[in-house]
Structure formats: structure tokens, C-alpha cells
Amino acid sequence: xxxxxxxxxxxxxTVTSRTGLRRTKxxxxxxxxxSFTVGRGEVVGYIGPNGAGKSTTIKMLTGILVPSGGSIRVxxxxxSRNRMKLAKRIGVVFGQRTTLWWDxxxxxxxxxxxxxYGVSRARHAENLATFVELLDLGDLLDVPVRQLSxxxxxxxxxxxxxxxxxxxxxxxxxxxxxxxxxxxRLREFLAQVNKDRQTTIILTTHDLDDIEAxxxxxMVIDHGHKVYDGTLTGLxxxxxxxxxxxxxxxxxxxxxxxxxATVTKVDGPRQYLTFPTTTSAAPxxxxxxxxxxxxxxxxxxxxxxxxxxxIYANPAPVTD
Amino acid sequence: MEVYxxxxxxxxxxxxxxxxxxxxxxxxxxxxxxxxxxxxxTLWHTRPGLxxxxxxxxxxxxxLQQGLLAPVGIFGATTTVELGERVRTGEIAVDxxxxxxxxxxxxxxxxxxxxxxxxxxxxAPLIVGALVFDLNFPxxxxxWLAVAVAVALGILVSFGIRYLVALSGFWITDxxxxxxxxxxxSLFFSGAILPLVVFPGWIGEVAxxxxxxxxxxxxxxxxxxRNPGGVGSALAFQLVWIVVLGxxxxxxxxxxxxxxxxxxx
Numbered sequence: 001x002x003x004x005x006x007x008x009x010x011x012x013x014t015v016t017s018r019t020g021l022r023r024t025k026x027x028x029x030x031x032x033x034x035s036f037t038v039g040r041g042e043v044v045g046y047i048g049p050n051g052a053g054k055s056t057t058i059k060m061l062t063g064i065l066v067p068s069g070g071s072i073r074v075x076x077x078x079x080s081r082n083r084m085k086l087a088k089r090i091g092v093v094f095g096q097r098t099t100l101w102w103d104x105x106x107x108x109x110x111x112x113x114x115x116x117y118g119v120s121r122a123r124h125a126e127n128l129a130t131f132v133e134l135l136d137l138g139d140l141l142d143v144p145v146r147q148l149s150x151x152x153x154x155x156x157x158x159x160x161x162x163x164x165x166x167x168x169x170x171x172x173x174x175x176x177x178x179x180x181x182x183x184x185r186l187r188e189f190l191a192q193v194n195k196d197r198q199t200t201i202i203l204t205t206h207d208l209d210d211i212e213a214x215x216x217x218x219m220v221i222d223h224g225h226k227v228y229d230g231t232l233t234g235l236x237x238x239x240x241x242x243x244x245x246x247x248x249x250x251x252x253x254x255x256x257x258x259x260x261a262t263v264t265k266v267d268g269p270r271q272y273l274t275f276p277t278t279t280s281a282a283p284x285x286x287x288x289x290x291x292x293x294x295x296x297x298x299x300x301x302x303x304x305x306x307x308x309x310x311i312y313a314n315p316a317p318v319t320d
Numbered sequence: 321m322e323v324y325x326x327x328x329x330x331x332x333x334x335x336x337x338x339x340x341x342x343x344x345x346x347x348x349x350x351x352x353x354x355x356x357x358x359x360x361x362t363l364w365h366t367r368p369g370l371x372x373x374x375x376x377x378x379x380x381x382x383x384l385q386q387g388l389l390a391p392v393g394i395f396g397a398t399t400t401v402e403l404g405e406r407v408r409t410g411e412i413a414v415d416x417x418x419x420x421x422x423x424x425x426x427x428x429x430x431x432x433x434x435x436x437x438x439x440x441x442x443x444a445p446l447i448v449g450a451l452v453f454d455l456n457f458p459x460x461x462x463x464w465l466a467v468a469v470a471v472a473l474g475i476l477v478s479f480g481i482r483y484l485v486a487l488s489g490f491w492i493t494d495x496x497x498x499x500x501x502x503x504x505x506s507l508f509f510s511g512a513i514l515p516l517v518v519f520p521g522w523i524g525e526v527a528x529x530x531x532x533x534x535x536x537x538x539x540x541x542x543x544x545x546r547n548p549g550g551v552g553s554a555l556a557f558q559l560v561w562i563v564v565l566g567x568x569x570x571x572x573x574x575x576x577x578x579x580x581x582x583x584x585x
Contacts, residue, residue, distance in 0.1 A: 013584050056584075064416045066581055080581055087419035097414060103334045112330055115323040116420060144337070 331432025
């Protein structure tokens with residue numbers, strides 16, 4: 001069952017620029033003909049460079065921006081026509097902003113949320129107890145938000161976004177600025193919530209470790225177009241980014257020559273060869289071992305960063 | 321509706337955490353109270369009965385004015401200033417993610433602030449003033465009630481004006497200009513510099529008809545029992561402005577939301 005459906009959604013903005021007395025109007029398409037569906041309980045990583053159209057998409061999904069074309073259904077309703085109604089069923093977290101009451105103890109923000117979303121006292125208490133336990137908020141409830149560290153505040157914000165049992169949660173860079181331990185903890189928590197409550201999570205991030213840890217599915221958007229939609233493994237192979245074979249020879253030799261791989265770097269007895277993802281490494285290794293004094297070797301997969309950099313560099317839309 | 325009460329309560333608590341600011345504010349009001357008393361004493365000795373006030377009316381006016389400046393938000397209030405800032409930075413979009421009405425949210429926040437400041441900053445200067453000078457106090461429970469209503473309505477009128485000023489940032493790139501103009505108008509037409517009763521002729525008529533008059537001058541006149549048309553018409557005058565500003569605020573909210581949602585901010 002899909003909870004989010006986008007069909008040919010576009011969003012254009014009019015940008016007015018002034019040169020002297022002349023005013024020129026230009027139309028910019030932040031999102032262009034975007035279609036996708038997200039099923040209940042999916043965790044989708046939504047990534048793209050700055051200005052790719054990520055936040056425009058999220059704004060349209062939450063109903064605070066109407067699309068210029070196409071149709072959107074979120075939890076069965078048209079978001080912009082049912083903004084308030086939908087707001088009760090979704091949660092939103094911005095890594096760079098807080099919705100907590102800055103000068104008051106954390107628990108005050110939670111108390112307001114119970115009333116704001118009309119959550120029953122019993123359910124609120126139950127959820128709060130769960131999140132306090134999982135996010136280790138116990139000692140923080142009586143601390144004014146302004147005295148919390150970034151990581152603590154973020155945990156508070158995430159709990160705040162989930163207290164009303166939202167069906168869908170949008171997380172905009174939830175781990176930005178956090179240390180490794182805080183990041184790991186937050187990812188663990190989100191995975192847990194997704195598993196226990198079937199909460200659909202849409203995660204926009206520049207931290208690809210977030211994606212690796214959480215997302216079964218990745219969507220890459222660039223210049224308003226969807227350029228990839230699939231698994232993380234699929235993303236790696238889709239770009240046929242070359243793999244690297246690092247061989248350590250017994251002595252420094254001139255670049256070796258074998259079929260199916262080329263030397264890109266020689267560093268003393270160590271040589272770096274690249275070969276396509278589609279080629280198997282085994283025959284290459286056999287070839288080298290037969291011809292050269294091979295001592296050791298390692299194979300490096302393309303990093304997810306390099307794969308995505310390649311996508312941004314060649315923004316050809318991928319058809320499903 | 322419960323949520324707006326919860327918000328107002330948190331806003332009250334929030335302002336109660338600013339202890340130093342509250343103390344120094346009350347101290348400043350008291351100091352200015354003495355300065356204004358000096359000026360007004362000279363003025364009313366030169367022109368006895370000016371504007372229909374006797375000397376003790378004039379002195380009472382000073383201490384009430386000093387006590388009401390912060391709660392009414394004559395110089396603007398932290399809450400609506402923050403709203404203006406959110407509009408300028410675009411952070412206001414976050415407020416739209418909430419299942420609450422924008423204007424009611426900010427009204428609740430402002431009400432919590434006003435009640436706290438009325439209790440913490442309204443009383444102190446008045447007590448000091450009453451110890452030093454011979455001041456007038458309401459004589460009947462009915463008059464006390466009328467004062468309470470007039471002060472509450474004055475705060476609502478003031479919120480209505482400040483809300484519109486804050487929202488002007490949706491259409492004006494630098495709404496700080498509007499804010500400072502609003503400050504000047506508010507200072508003069510509320511009676512925060514001189515009671516509006518002293519202005520003669522048409523200037524006085526105009527000044528006393530503005531919404532700013534409904535924020536400070538009218539509640540103080542209710543306290544003094546000096547409303548030209550009686551308490552009833554004074555409260556009606558405030559109510560009219562609340563309705564006008566409330567409708568204008570509602571319309572501005574709809575237009576601003578539409579601007580964000582359709583034009584994208």
C-alpha cells in the first residue's frame with residue numbers, strides 16, 4: 001500500500017532579477033515532472049546536491065507549497081488542500097532548526113504537543129516513556145532546551161516529531177553536526193521506530209552513512225529530475241563506476257599490462273589498476289599472478305560518494 | 321482550544337524565566353516614572369486642569385502608563401518582534417507545519433507574555449508611585465472590573481497592530497522600516513509621551529480616535545474615570561478596533577499563507 005504518490009509533479013518559481021531599471025522575469029523549475037510512490041513502512045533516502053529540489057519536494061509533500069503541475073496524494077489526501085488535517089498525521093524534523101520551546105524545560109514542549117495533536121493522555125504517556133527510554137532523555141526532561149547540547153536537542157526534536165504517532169516522518173538532515181556516537185544512536189532509534197511502528201521515513205541528507213545505515217531505497221534528484229530510484233547496491237552498479245585493484249608486487253616494475261584492466265598509478269612496488277564493475281576480478285588476478293611476481297592484492301569498491309558525484313556530473317534521467 | 325491555553329501557559333512560564341530582564345525593566349519604568357512626574361507636575365502647575373486632569377490624575381497617569389508600557393507592548397513586544405523575524409528569515413514556514421492557526425498561536429503566545437508582564441512589571445512602579453505621591457484608585461468593584469476589561473482589550477488591540485506590522489514582512493523586503501514607524505506612531509498616539517487629553521482641536525480628536533489610543537489612553541481613563549463618553553463607549557471603542565484589526569489580521573494571514581503556499585514565499 002502506498003502512502004505517498006506523486007504523478008508528473010512540477011514546481012516552477014518566478015525569479016525576478018534587476019539590472020539597472022530593467023526587470024527581467026525568469027521561470028525556474030525546481031522540480032520537473034517528478035513521479036514516484038512510497039509504500040507504507042519504507043525508509044527512503046532522498047538525496048541530491050544543494051538546490052536540486054529536495055526541500056521543494058518536501059514542502060509539496062507537507063502541503064505548504066502547491067505544485068504547479070501534476071498530482072500529489074499523501075496518506076490519501078491532497079496535501080495543500082488539507083494542510084492542517086495532514087499536519088496531524090505527519091512529523092517533520094529540520095536538523096538546523098528546532099521546534100522546541102527554547103527557554104523552557106524539554107518536558108514543556110512535549111506537553112504542548114500532546115494538546116496540539118490531540119493525543120490521548122494515556123497514549124502520550126506511553127509514547128513518551130518509550131522515547132525517553134530509547135533516546136535516553138530521562139535526565140534532560142527538566143533541562144531548558146537552550147542548555148542542551150546539539151545532540152541532546154536533536155534527540156528532543158526527533159521525539160517531538162514522533163509523539164503523535166505520525167504515519168510519515170520527514171527528516172531533513174537529522175544528523176547534521178552530530179558526533180559519530182550521537183549519529184549512530186539516532187540511526188538505531190529511527191530503525192527501531194520504523195520496525196516497531198511501520199512509520200514511513202523520508203530522509204534527506206548529505207551524510208551517506210545515514211543512507212547506508214537506514215535506507216532500503218535511495219532516490220537521487222538533480223536539477224528537479226529524478227536521476228536514480230532503487231537500492232543502494234543498484235546505485236553503485238548503475239553508474240558502472242570502476243573498481244580498483246591494488247596489487248603489491250615483489251619489486252618496482254614498469255606498469256604491468258593485462259587484458260581488461262589499466263594501470264592508473266604506480267607507487268613503487270604497488271600498482272593501481274581500474275576495471276569496470278561488470279568485469280569479474282578473478283581472471284584478472286589469475287592473469288597477474290601468472291605473469292608477475294604478485295605478493296598481495298586488495299579490491300576496492302567504488303565509494304558511494306564517488307558514485308553519486310558521477311551521477312551529478314552526468315545528469316541523464318534514468319527511466320524506471 | 322486546549323492547545324492555545326497550553327501555549328499561553330508556556331509563554332507565561334517562558335517570560336517568567338527572564339528574571340534579570342524583568343527586574344531591570346521594572347526599575348527603568350520606576351525611574352522614568354519619577355522623571356515624567358517632574359515634567360507633568362511643572363506642566364499641570366502652569367496649566368491647572370489641563371485636558372480635564374487634575375494634578376493627581378496626571379501623576380496617576382504617569383505610573384499607570386509606566387506599568388502598562390511593557391504588558392501592552394507600546395515599544396513592541398518580544399513575541400511579535402520574533403514573529404517579524406521569522407517572517408523575514410522565512411522560518412515562518414515551520415509554523416505552517418503545525419496543525420494550529422497562525423494568528424491564534426501568536427495571540428496565545430502574546431497573551432501569556434502580557435499576563436506575566438502585567439503581574440511582574442505592572443504592579444511595581446504603581447506601588448512605588450503610590451508610596452511617594454497621592455494617586456487616584458478606582459473606587460468601586462465595578463470600576464475595578466471595567467479597568468481589568470479595558471486593559472485586556474487594550475492588549476488585544478495592541479496585538480492586532482503588532483501582528484499586522486510583523487506580517488508586513490511578507491510583502492515588504494525590509495519590514496524593519498515599518499516596525500520603527502509603528503513604534504513612533506505607537507509612542508505618540510497611545511499617550512505614552514503625553515496624555516492624549518491635552519491635545520486640543522482636531523489633532524486631539526484624530527489622536528483619540530486611532531487604535532493606539534485604545535491601547536493605553538483608554539484603559540488609563542477608565543481607571544481615572546475620565547472617559548469623555550463614559551466607560552461603556554470607551555470599551556465599545558476598543559471593541560470596534562479589535563474587530564477591525566482582528567479581521568485585517570485574519571485576512572493578512574490568509575493572504576500570507578496563500579503567498580507562501582502558491583508563490584513559494
